[in-house]
Amino acid sequence: MNAPARFDREPTLAELLRALPRGHLPALLERALGPRWEVRDAGGARVLGPGLDGPGRDGPGPDGAPDAAAEAPLRLGIDVLGRLSGAAAGVADAAAWLELVLAVAERYRMAAELHVESAHADYHALQAQHVALLESERRYRALSAQLEERVAAQTQAIEHAQRQIFHTEKMAAVGTLAAGMAHEINNPIGFIRSNLGSAKEYVGALAEVLLAYRRGDAAAADAAWRGHDVDALLQDFPALLAESGAGADRVAHIVQNLKAYAGVDSAGAAPADVAEAVRAAAAIVAGQLPDTVTLEVRLAPMPALRCDAGRIRQMLLALLHNARLAVADAGLIRVSGGVDGAAIRLVVEDDGCGIAPAIAARVFEPFFTTRAVGAGMGLGLTVARDIAAAHGGAIALGRGATAGTRVTVELPLAGPP
Numbered sequence: 074m075n076a077p078a079r080f081d082r083e084p085t086l087a088e089l090l091r092a093l094p095r096g097h098l099p100a101l102l103e104r105a106l107g108p109r110w111e112v113r114d115a116g117g118a119r120v121l122g123p124g125l126d127g128p129g130r131d132g133p134g135p136d137g138a139p140d141a142a143a144e145a146p147l148r149l150g151i152d153v154l155g156r157l158s159g160a161a162a163g164v165a166d167a168a169a170w171l172e173l174v175l176a177v178a179e180r181y182r183m184a185a186e187l188h189v190e191s192a193h194a195d196y197h198a199l200q201a202q203h204v205a206l207l208e209s210e211r212r213y214r215a216l217s218a219q220l221e222e223r224v225a226a227q228t229q230a231i232e233h234a235q236r237q238i239f240h241t242e243k244m245a246a247v248g249t250l251a252a253g254m255a256h257e258i259n260n261p262i263g264f265i266r267s268n269l270g271s272a273k274e275y276v277g278a279l280a281e282v283l284l285a286y287r288r289g290d291a292a293a294a295d296a297a298w299r300g301h302d303v304d305a306l307l308q309d310f311p312a313l314l315a316e317s318g319a320g321a322d323r324v325a326h327i328v329q330n331l332k333a334y335a336g337v338d339s340a341g342a343a344p345a346d347v348a349e350a351v352r353a354a355a356a357i358v359a360g361q362l363p364d365t366v367t368l369e370v371r372l373a374p375m376p377a378l379r380c381d382a383g384r385i386r387q388m389l390l391a392l393l394h395n396a397r398l399a400v401a402d403a404g405l406i407r408v409s410g411g412v413d414g415a416a417i418r419l420v421v422e423d424d425g426c427g428i429a430p431a432i433a434a435r436v437f438e439p440f441f442t443t444r445a446v447g448a449g450m451g452l453g454l455t456v457a458r459d460i461a462a463a464h465g466g467a468i469a470l471g472r473g474a475t476a477g478t479r480v481t482v483e484l485p486l487a488g489p490p
Contacts, residue, residue, distance in 0.1 A: 086147065090121055090175075092182060099121065105163045105167040106159030107159065109123070109126070110122045110157070110160070110167075111124050111158050112158075113155050113158070115153060125158055141161045142160060143159070143164045144158040145157050147168060147171060147172055149179055258328075264320055268313045268317045271309075272314070275310055282301070342489060343379065343381075343382070345377060345379075347375050347410065348374075348375050350382055350389060351370065353386055354389035354390045354393055358390065366402070366405075366406065368406045368408070369408065370408045371408070372410045373409075375412055376412070378417055380484065380489065388456070388460040391456055392457055395454065396422075399423045399477060400424065405424050406421070406422070407422045407423075408420070409422075416486060418483050419482040422477065422478070423477040426477070428470065438455065454470075457482070461482050461483075465487070466485060
């Protein structure tokens with residue numbers, strides 16, 4: 074990829090003229106100067122125009138000679154890029170107008186070449202990252218091969234089975250969330266698309282008015298202004314953009330919550346804010362609840378805990394999902410947390426159907442479920458218990474304050490063993 078031209082270099086007159094609409098520019102200059110005109114660069118080479126030879130537009134003057142010609146410099150800032158020659162009566166005004174057009178073309182050129190220069194720099198940065206990723210992949214493959222040789226077959230099978238259980242439960246939860254999240258995202262995306270359609274119409278109306286003004290047709294410009302009700306359009310445009318921005322922020326918030334649940338940025342055990350993990354899981358579930366179900370979050374100050382934040386979020390989401398199923402279409406889910414002695418205590422409580430005493434001893438068994446076929450895999454509480462145990466903690470079930478179920482999780486402040 075060849076290096077692009079620097080955006081801050083000095084342009085030539087021919088280069089700037091190439092960026093302008095060649096069909097319209099000569100016609101406009103001929104209208105102002107007649108058929109005898111030309112544009113020459115700083116070196117004297119003609120870059121535009123038919124030249125000064127030949128009779129004027131209206132033939133020879135009274136003395137039989139062609140109309141008098143004059144020339145004016147074409148400047149860009151303090152630099153003279155060339156000269157415009159033509160009928161003396163209009164050359165100064167035409168040169169002033171052409172200088173404005175060249176200034177606009179120069180700004181456009183600088184912006185375009187700055188963009189190309191930036192893209193070129195990004196390309197080389199990506200190439201360097203690609204090389205680094207290839208080297209990282211090579212080292213990873215070598216390390217993976219060594220680990221596979223060292224791990225005993227039975228130990229590997231046990232670890233693989235445990236990972237599959239966690240992964241299966243997490244994928245089941247993601248599947249349950251997918252439909253609701255699609256609805257949550259489609260709402261703002263819908264009105265953003267609608268607003269973009271309106272914005273396109275507004276820009277078209279403004280373009281029509283501006284083009285009429287540029288042609289010097291004030292009557293057509295005023296008619297277009299009134300016809301498109303540009304006054305109302307200009308008042309509505311900022312609100313339209315603000316609403317679209319709010320919708321985009323909402324989509325970003327939803328994606329951030331999903332990213333937090335997925336543990337994209339998690340790197341194993343590290344000091345983490347448990348309260349933030351609770352809020353992230355609650356935010357995901359809250360978007361799926363009907364108006365008749367209330368979710369309350371009451372958290373006391375808690376210190377940072379050394380833990381796997383992604384696993385903690387997964388555990389909380391499994392407990393909240395069970396509570397959501399228990400309350401059905403109406404009820405209350407309450408999440409509370411705080412420090413109790415040498416541990417952080419988290420409580421998820423609902424006023425739903427509760428757990429029958431006959432099955433209370435089996436609720437932590439893998440794949441045990443009272444749900445209908447397809448409504449659950451029976452891994453939620455199993456995974457929650459294993460995550461709590463992996464952090465040196467414990468989980469217990471009991472009856473809620475009035476009805477339903479209370480699940481209590483205790484995680485030692487000392488962190489996992």
